[in-house]
Amino acid sequence: MKIEIKAPAFPESVADGEVSLWHKQEGDFVQRDELLVEIETDKVVMEVVAPEAGRLDRIHVSEGSTIESETLLAEITPGEGEAAAPATEPAETSAEAAGDLPMGPAARQLVEEHGLDPSAISGSGKGGRINKEDVLAHLAAKTTAAAPAPASASSPASTQAAATGSNDVQGPTSERIERRVPMTRMRARIAERLLSATQQTAMLTTFNEVDMAPLMKLRSQYKEQFEKTHNGTRLGFMGFFVRACCEGLKRYPEVNASIDGNDVVYHGYQDIGVAVSTEDGLVVPVLRDADFMSIADVEAAIRDFGLKARDKKLTIEEMTGGTFTVSNGGVFGSLLSTPILNPPQTAILGMHAIKERPVAVNGEVVIRPMMYLALSYDHRLIDGKTAVQFLVTVKELLEDPSRILLQL
Template sequence: MAIEIKAPAFPESVADGEVAAWHKQEGEAVSRDELIVEIETDKVVMEVVAPEDGVLTKIHAQEGDTIESEQLLASLEQGAAASAPAAESPAAEAAPVATGAESAEDLASLLGPAARQLVEEHKLDITRITGSGKNGRITKEDILKYLKSGDADKAAAPAPAPASTAAVAAPVAPSGERVEKRVPMTRMRAKIAERLLDATQETAMLTTFNEVNMAPMMALRSKYKEQFEKTHNGTRLGFMGMFVKAACEALKRFPEVNASIDGRDVVYHGYQDIGVAVSTPNGLVVPVLRDADFMSIADVEAAIRDLGLRARDNKLTIEDMTGGTFTVTNGGVFGSLMSTPILNPPQTGILGMHKIQDRPMAVNGEVVILPMMYLALSYDHRLIDGKTAVQFLVAIKDLIEDPARILLQL
């Protein structure tokens, strides 16, 4: 019995997608729920799995092809897996092991999103991996098999040959051409670039700064983190939960920061859906915490961890990243001391957290070393006045410096 395998139904916000990588080739046996192909849209990478056991008889959309919602991707012969002979197409032949930097670059340019993420995560030397995909392409399954084999060594540059005494004094200039490589943007990276450019050109974006003393928050976390983790089934107490809850409280006090502009209308949102910026190998994504004002700190921490793991594994859905009335981003995890975050339209505000760093501060006429963090609020000046933006940021500062205010809503 032949079964048609189609692309997922795209929501209205996604016009089309692109076939990123086939994990099975024509003639190969597949199992139910086994990954067959990845579809990359401008927001997420979608995985299409086999609906039944069988053999992949025909691929109708090749890698790199643009496809529409529910378009036919492949045909599957149900129940033919047991009797099907091993495919003897060139795609199933083992690819020769490449040697040399140029071959490694060629292989890297052919990696799909999932395979590229595994290579970067484990720092693998792809010239040591045998590809089973089309034209020797290295698939996600090839990398997982290589990791399980125990032969996965960290990629390392070959040691330079010992130089002679005469050569040490006079370094020889490298010979050959200076190589450049042109690689097309992924759909997701291109869409991110487009949205960032639109944000800078279509909004009156301005940033205001303040600094917050993190000592009270750090003391609270140090005191309760073990008890918190035991009580909430392993959920760790971090700073993001507190900042999200502080942002929710401040948004209630300053509804303009939680609003959006639609033409000549201002849309005031009576709820707080907080976007949390997450960095992935494919680019920055902003999954949304729905009704964050009704979530406990433990719920927020657990949800952020879940969203982060799913973002890393390309498991986020378009629904996870749709909407949002305000965004929180934390550049401090990468060591950023200060930055000006870019708005995520149609939102009119975004809060930037940064690295906690000990600095000398004047307290009651004395110099005291305190753990300080710079906070940045970028906002759309078309809707939010400077006074409102500053008061909003000061409200978050007050809530963080005295965490009891968050619980008491003071």
């Protein structure tokens, strides 16, 4: 009896997905919980594993195909593959000897068309798998390497120059290589949402600056003790920023609200999205009920999100929802920017790099570690006065961290 392998049930916020990579081919034996295929959605890459050990008899959808929720992907015949392994071993060995390295269908077609040696191509996929882009890059490298060769031989231009005694001959120029690759679904979705946010909201940004000296002093004083007490969790600045934002959102509920048609939805909780950069683009996992989280809880959760984002293990549930977002462009050196809203949220806070600047304190010019803060908000719901008051509240809490603990 065959076992049907189906795509996971997508949530309502995800309409469809794309089969990005098959890790197994028809006829391969797989073990229970072994990775079969990756499905890329607008938000995350979902992995489908084998429910039982057996042979992968048939693949119903190829790489690059668009699928919907619970689409039939493949069929497996249950059974252990160890007994059949010795019989197939000689064929596999001969295939490896012939240079039959793991590669996608499109990559294999290009290799055959151009008569390439797969062993000379560096695979960037998992387990050294060769993708179409790897083959194109290999071809481009070969073209670039071969380009100077004709130039070293006698050409009509050089012959003419020798005959006329002229040295005014322009030498060969390097080729202008271009590489065209399809945009990933995640990148395309990010582009679509950002464009929609700028076109369908009355977005405005207000700025302020915060003296980071008190926070830096507090962090320097307690970071080692904090890390020992909280099982290796490091004390950063994001925990203080998230807690300060939660206090500000309680005082100014419009900043924590969203617009749904002609209605305004006021959220009685603070789910804070934290922007995390990955190779595929910016993702925003959400800290649920952040107002009930301690600074240590926030730091631990953000570290976990960062590791999951790097390994593409974030789930759709972890990235769904959110009532407010904090984005830290300062880690990349950004001094000042205007963050774009993350609909249906109506506000987002942008953090920036800490720079020492001369500022006036009690009538004297002193050098302080300063950070610019930027609050982008939807002016349809949030008035400028409210936005400024919220940002000033966050500034005051950060410049006197004890107020965060005392909720003052």
